[in-house]
Amino acid sequence: MNEATEKSGLIRLDPADNVAVATKTLARGEEIELGGHTLVVAQDIPAGHKIAVGGAQVGESIVKYGQPIGLVTNEIRPGDHVHTQNLTDHHVVSDDLSEINPPPSPSGFQGHSKDFVGPTDALVPGITLPSCPR
Amino acid sequence: MQRWPNVDGVFAVTHTTGCALEYNGLKHRMLGRVLAGYAKHPNVGGCLIVGLGCEQTTGGYLQQHHGVVSLHAPDGTQLTRDGGIPMLTMQTEGGTRQTIEKADALLEQVLDQANQFERETVDASHLSLAVECGGSDGYSGLTANPAVGVVSDRVVACGGLSVISETTELYGAEQLLVRRSRSKEVAKKLLDRIEWWKEYVGRYGGQIDNNPSVGNKAGGLTTITEKSLGAVSKSGGTALEAVFEYGEKMDAHGLVVMDSPGFDPASVTGKVAGGANLVMFTTGRGSCYGCKPTPVIKIATNTNLYHRMREDMDLNAGAVLEGRDLQSVGDEFFEFALRVASGQQTCSEMQGFGDHEFVPWTVGPTV
Numbered sequence: 001m002n003e004a005t006e007k008s009g010l011i012r013l014d015p016a017d018n019v020a021v022a023t024k025t026l027a028r029g030e031e032i033e034l035g036g037h038t039l040v041v042a043q044d045i046p047a048g049h050k051i052a053v054g055g056a057q058v059g060e061s062i063v064k065y066g067q068p069i070g071l072v073t074n075e076i077r078p079g080d081h082v083h084t085q086n087l088t089d090h091h092v093v094s095d096d097l098s099e100i101n102p103p104p105s106p107s108g109f110q111g112h113s114k115d116f117v118g119p120t121d122a123l124v125p126g127i128t129l130p131s132c133p134r
Numbered sequence: 135m136q137r138w139p140n141v142d143g144v145f146a147v148t149h150t151t152g153c154a155l156e157y158n159g160l161k162h163r164m165l166g167r168v169l170a171g172y173a174k175h176p177n178v179g180g181c182l183i184v185g186l187g188c189e190q191t192t193g194g195y196l197q198q199h200h201g202v203v204s205l206h207a208p209d210g211t212q213l214t215r216d217g218g219i220p221m222l223t224m225q226t227e228g229g230t231r232q233t234i235e236k237a238d239a240l241l242e243q244v245l246d247q248a249n250q251f252e253r254e255t256v257d258a259s260h261l262s263l264a265v266e267c268g269g270s271d272g273y274s275g276l277t278a279n280p281a282v283g284v285v286s287d288r289v290v291a292c293g294g295l296s297v298i299s300e301t302t303e304l305y306g307a308e309q310l311l312v313r314r315s316r317s318k319e320v321a322k323k324l325l326d327r328i329e330w331w332k333e334y335v336g337r338y339g340g341q342i343d344n345n346p347s348v349g350n351k352a353g354g355l356t357t358i359t360e361k362s363l364g365a366v367s368k369s370g371g372t373a374l375e376a377v378f379e380y381g382e383k384m385d386a387h388g389l390v391v392m393d394s395p396g397f398d399p400a401s402v403t404g405k406v407a408g409g410a411n412l413v414m415f416t417t418g419r420g421s422c423y424g425c426k427p428t429p430v431i432k433i434a435t436n437t438n439l440y441h442r443m444r445e446d447m448d449l450n451a452g453a454v455l456e457g458r459d460l461q462s463v464g465d466e467f468f469e470f471a472l473r474v475a476s477g478q479q480t481c482s483e484m485q486g487f488g489d490h491e492f493v494p495w496t497v498g499p500t501v
Contacts, residue, residue: 011276011455013276021272021273021276021354022272022354023273023455046352046354047272047354047436047438048271048272048273048353048354048418048436049272049354050272050354050356064360064363065275065363065364067307067359067363068359069306069356069357069359069360069363070356070357070359070360082356083351083354083356084351084356087356087357088357089306089343089357089358089359090359091305091306091343091357091358091359093305093308093325093328093329093332094309094312095325097312097318097321097322099313100312100313100315100317100318100321101313101314102314102315102316102317102373102374103314103371103372103373104373105290105372105373105388106287106290106291106372
């Protein structure tokens with residue numbers, strides 16, 4: 001799913017994403033290979049911040065993790081820093097419950113439960129403790 | 135404490151409210167749930183309640199409305215004069231000094247009792263894991279949170295409980311949990327809490343999507359939707375089994391949501407009150423959080439942070455960006471969690487943190 005390694009300085013999380021995340025500070029003018037194309041960094045991008053992979057017009061969605069994360073407020077060109085200066089939130093809570101599809105309960109971890117060394121069960125309120133060996 | 139080798143320590147649960155509130159109203163019930171949850175917590179071997187006497191939240195209130203009951207000394211004698219709650223009332227005892235003297239004597243008995251608990255091997259279905267993120271950055275949703283999601287899936291597979299909260303930081307990604315809900319009732323309960331938060335924030339002229347903090351934005355997170363999509367990955371991929379109110383006892387197995395603010399001390403306090411016995415806390419900016427009575431495992435989202443704040447970070451999820459497979463990093467984190475549950479101390483435990491992180495979230499007017 002990830003198209004880039006740490007060496008190139010970019011991670012694109014999902015093929016549908018129109019932004020990638022900088023894994024190190026990217027300098028304006030740097031050229032980075034991404035999916036067979038060359039992306040030219042348009043401004044300095046701090047590590048952890050987003051860079052536009054494609055262009056986007058005002059009112060279009062920015063997609064990350066394969067999901068819309070907000071709407072464009074100022075025109076974005078490939079290589080632009082995508083952040084508060086050109087992106088705003090636009091989420092609508094849906095009350096549609098028709099697509100509920102819970103996965104089945106997992107059947108067990110490698111066939112058995114893992115053990116750990118824990119304290120005995122918590123004191124049950126109201127019960128006198130059994131006498132302790134001295 | 136050498137006299138009580140099975141006891142890890144003593145901590146004082148203090149708070150800043152308890153009176154000037156409507157009796158058994160929302161604010162009162164929330165506080166009562168949290169106080170009772172801490173008093174009855176599996177990691178708490180014994181407790182002593184001290185109150186003034188004329189306030190709304192007396193020991194009597196906790197007994198009557200929140201199931202706090204009595205303790206007995208190892209020889210069977212009741213610890214309290216009236217046989218009810220192990221509680222001291224300052225106005226009855228005769229003031230501050232008298233209360234302190236009486237408390238000193240009672241505490242030794244409580245410690246003797248708590249010292250009777252010893253460790254034994256149990257299976258991981260006893261784990262009640264609270265997952266939390268604080269000081270998030272652009273890496274949180276790439277590395278540490280998905281790795282914690284792997285741990286959550288493992289704990290659920292073992293029959294344990296995994297609880298995610300910070301409702302204001304699920305807003306934007308709630309549809310991912312709705313789709314995985316065990317039933318429409320569970321899904322609706324989550325959506326009801328989201329609606330409550332929108333209305334609550336709006337009441338004060340705020341907007342729920344104005345969430346990312348100064349630090350979040352400096353770290354690369356722009357919108358609440360983006361932040362929440364990264365945050366929700368802490369919940370792994372299993373079905374959402376239940377939604378709990380803040381501080382409510384979590385009688386369940388599998389993945390659950392507990393309603394809480396995104397404010398970390400309040401969020402963790404609520405999950406601990408509900409029974410969480412282990413916390414995994416991811417951070418990108420560098421949280422220094424620790425908790426008593428529940429150990430906190432701190433996970434750095436990036437290698438730079440892990441090394442820069444080495445004494446506060448237990449695990450480094452930055453390895454995911456350096457070519458390591460997410461599943462194997464998550465498995466490693468799960469094994470670490472088992473060792474912590476077995477007694478290995480985390481960084482925050484070694485530094486003795488947790489005495490000042492009891493922050494019960496309450497909603498309602500102080501009158």
